[in-house]
Amino acid sequence: MxxxxxxxxxxxxxxxxxxxxxxxxxxxxxxxxxxxxxxxxxxxxxxxxxxxxxxxxxxxxxxxxxxxxxxxxxxxxxxxxxxxxxxxxxxxxxxxxxxxxxxxxxxxxxxxxxxxxxxxxxxxxxxxxxxxxxxxxxxxxxxxxxxxxxxxxxxxxxxxxxxxxxxxxxxxxxxxxxxxxxxxxxxxxxxxxxxxxxxxxxxxxxxxxxxxxxxxxxxxxxxxxxxxxxxxxxxxxxxxxxxxxGGKDPVIVDAGVDPVATAAAVAFGAFANSGQICTSMERVYVHQDVAEAFVDALAEAAGGYTLGDGHDAGTVLGPLVDRRQRDIVVRHVTDAVERGATVRAGGVVPEGRGFFYPATVLTGVDDSMLVMTEETFGPLAPVVVVSSFEEGLERASGTRFGLAATVYTHDPAHIAAARRIPAGVVWVNQWQGGGPERLYEPAGDxxxxxxxxxxxxxxxxxxxxxxxx
Structure with a gap:
């Protein structure tokens, strides 16, 4: 050694x-x-x-x-x-x-x-x-x-x-x-x-x-x-x-977007690197007009994130960094389920060695749950259905964190309104967009x-x- x-x-x-x-x-x-x-x-x-x-x-x-x-x-x-x-x-x-x-x-x-x-x-x-x-x-x-x-x-x-x-x-x-x-x-x-x-x-x-x-x-x-x-x-x-x-980055999915394509993009933003990215999508606010199709597609996409050793070519989702990090993820999911959330995909620690946790989709969450208030740093996508873009904007902004945010919309007025989110970076229609030339400063905590x-x-x-x- x-x-x-x-x-x-x-x-x-x-x-x-x-x-x-x-x-x-x-x-x-x-x-x-x-x-x-x-x-x-x-x-x-x-x-x-x-x-x-x-x-x-x-x-x-x-x-x-x-x-x-x-x-x-x-x-x-x-x-x-x-x-x-x-x-x-x-x-x-x-x-x-x-x-x-x-x-x-x-x-x-x-x-x-x-x-x-x-x-x-x-x-x-x-x-x-x-x-x-x-x-x-x-x-x-x-x-x-x-x-x-x-x-x-x-x-x-x-x-x-x-x-x-x-x-x-x-x-x-x-x-x-x-x-x-x-x-x-x-x-x-x-x-x-x-x-x-x-x-x-x-x-x-x-x-x-x-x-x-x-x-x-x-x-x-x-x-x-x-x-x-x-x-x-x-x-x-x-x-x-x-x-x-830390971050607790929101994503707003507006009415009028393609729910299946947007769900695939959100899945990557939430599950890539097992959710262990500072700017992972950790709070999802989806408009009621596309919510059902979006959640169905997101749950299906989660099933495609194959768990395994990252050295294997077929692995999409590697382990969490250690047991301590996985315990945080388990605690957040358990808290949400005990308080009324529904697991649409994942949510169970797999058997065997390694600190693995599956890509997980939760619905029926609210902004008081740990999964919506504390940084999870794991492969979780908690989804909240909102009645309007304005509601999504308000709830996305209601956090002590301000690292980044993502908005999916085709409405020019909503694109303009996205800049109101207090964050160092706001991506519209492309998570992780931009390049080295961008300037940013985190907001809040x-x-x-x-x-x-x-x-x-x-x-x-x-x-x-x-x-x-």
């Missing part, structure tokens, strides 16, 4: 902490690696290396930094299948799905890095009187990047591109549940020593990393509870944080800090105005 190590200053280093935990394949429940649980000493050494590497990396011409990242993106793309195999082993994602997301993330890394070539790191602005004023934007780093277990490679690349292209060095901490792919990603990296450092562990690494006085920005993706702690820590130090936290394209560079740099009389 492999014991994983940290990457500090270009050297693979044994962890200083004495605590370790086992990484378990969620499909087989077999132990696949031994991972450090983290320590303040490991974090301090990693930040030391990032501090040392910062000046030389920042002094490189922007085009050279972009070229480094572009080559790394090409390498990642060439190894997308291998990285997807590791993601499957550590958190269960089907390899075909993982390969597609990683290949897309590699391309997005190239696009995000190239954004630096047109970004105004230095500009002269006009002003009254004599003299000139130049605004110079320099890196805020070193930066900390703390990523979740559900999309370890795409989330890492998405955060690193603008930070590195802007001249920051980084300490990366992946989730303790999915360290295998992060280790391999670092092995494939060809950047100067110390530019990206890897420290493994759970909160025993994450907490001291967020608290280190030398970290100028913490880019955190994870739960609301952990995000609040990160925000409090960085706020107390008067440092920046970008927080992308789903986080804070605008990212995407130039917003990511604004967050990764600090402006200084220099006036010469």
């Amino acid at each position: 492999k014991t994983l190590r940290n990457l500090i200053g270009g050297d693979w280093t044994n962890a200083r902490g004495e605590a370790f935990h086992e990484v378990v394949d969620p499909a087989t429940e077999e132990v696949v690696a031994r991972c450090p649980s983290g320590s303040a000493q490991d974090v301090r050494l990693a930040v030391d290396a990032a501090v040392r590497a910062q000046p030389a990396w920042a002094d490189l011409p922007v085009a050279e930094r972009v070229e480094f990242l572009s080559r790394w993106a090409d390498t990642v793309a060439a190894h997308a299948g291998e990285l997807a195999e590791l993601e499957c082993r550590e958190m269960g994602k089907p390899v075909a799905l993982g390969t597609a997301f990683i290949a897309g993330a590699a391309q997005s890394l190239k696009i995000a890095a190239a954004e630096a070539l047109g970004y105004a790191f230095e500009e002269t602005v006009a002003g009254p009187g004599d003299g000139s004023t130049t605004i110079v934007r320099g890196p805020v780093g070193p930066a900390a990047v703390i990523v979740p277990w559900n999309f370890p490679i795409p989330m890492t690349l998405g955060a690193l591109g603008p930070l590195l292209a802007a001249g920051n060095t980084v300490v990366l901490k992946p989730s303790e549940r999915s360290p295998l792919s992060a280790v391999r990603l670092m092995e494939l990296m060809d950047l100067p020593d110390g530019v990206v450092n890897l420290v493994l562990g759970d909160a025993r690494a994450g907490a001291p990393l967020a608290a280190d006085e030398r970290i100028g920005l913490v880019h955190f993706t994870g739960s609301v509870e952990a995000g609040r702690r990160v925000g409090a820590e960085t706020g107390g130090r008067l440092r920046r944080s970008i927080l992308e936290l 789903s986080g804070m800090g605008a990212t995407g394209a130039r917003a990511s560079y604004d967050a990764a740099t600090r402006p200084t105005s220099i006036h010469v009389a």
Whole structure:
């Protein structure tokens, strides 16, 4: 069994902490690696290396930094299948799905890095009187990047591109549940020593990393509870944080849409990656005019999401990441059923090894149930029938979360009204539409800090105005 190590200053280093935990394949429940649980000493050494590497990396011409990242993106793309195999082993994602997301993330890394070539790191602005004023934007780093277990490679690349292209060095901490792919990603990296450092562990690494006085920005993706702690820590130090936290994303299905085609789209939005996506469709509000046909088609589509080990080509739905996550799903379904909901598909834990749960459709739910108020992060589609688009809009907006939302409609007035949903991203007629050029910021308890394209560079740099009389 492999014991994983940290990457500090270009050297693979044994962890200083004495605590370790086992990484378990969620499909087989077999132990696949031994991972450090983290320590303040490991974090301090990693930040030391990032501090040392910062000046030389920042002094490189922007085009050279972009070229480094572009080559790394090409390498990642060439190894997308291998990285997807590791993601499957550590958190269960089907390899075909993982390969597609990683290949897309590699391309997005190239696009995000190239954004630096047109970004105004230095500009002269006009002003009254004599003299000139130049605004110079320099890196805020070193930066900390703390990523979740559900999309370890795409989330890492998405955060690193603008930070590195802007001249920051980084300490990366992946989730303790999915360290295998992060280790391999670092092995494939060809950047100067110390530019990206890897420290493994759970909160025993994450907490001291967020608290280190030398970290100028913490880019955190994870739960609301952990995000609040990160925000409090960085706020107390008067440092920046970008927080992308939980979601309970709604989807509104309007009258006049094709109920069968829309049901297939909603099934993918609710069940892909076993519902373990921050922007999964977790609340479905369907207009009464199409509700019966839509629910029938959604239940039928759920039956097509075949459970199995993600290494098998026929698998559409892999396991949940671990028993703890499956227990949350079971608790939400049980709560709904006990309070009057009806299971139209799925809803039963399968026998055998692995943390599997079937694609599940619930009807007769209301907005007081756990499945409608708390993030489930599982393959559930709870459906509420509404009498009008306005009712759907109101109920979709009635949440403390605000990560994303999806609306299916052909009515121009309803398309215009969709922007009233308080969310960082609103998709109309295509879930996950758009590309790397979009700007967004979560609303409510789903986080804070605008990212995407130039917003990511604004967050990764600090402006200084220099006036010469």
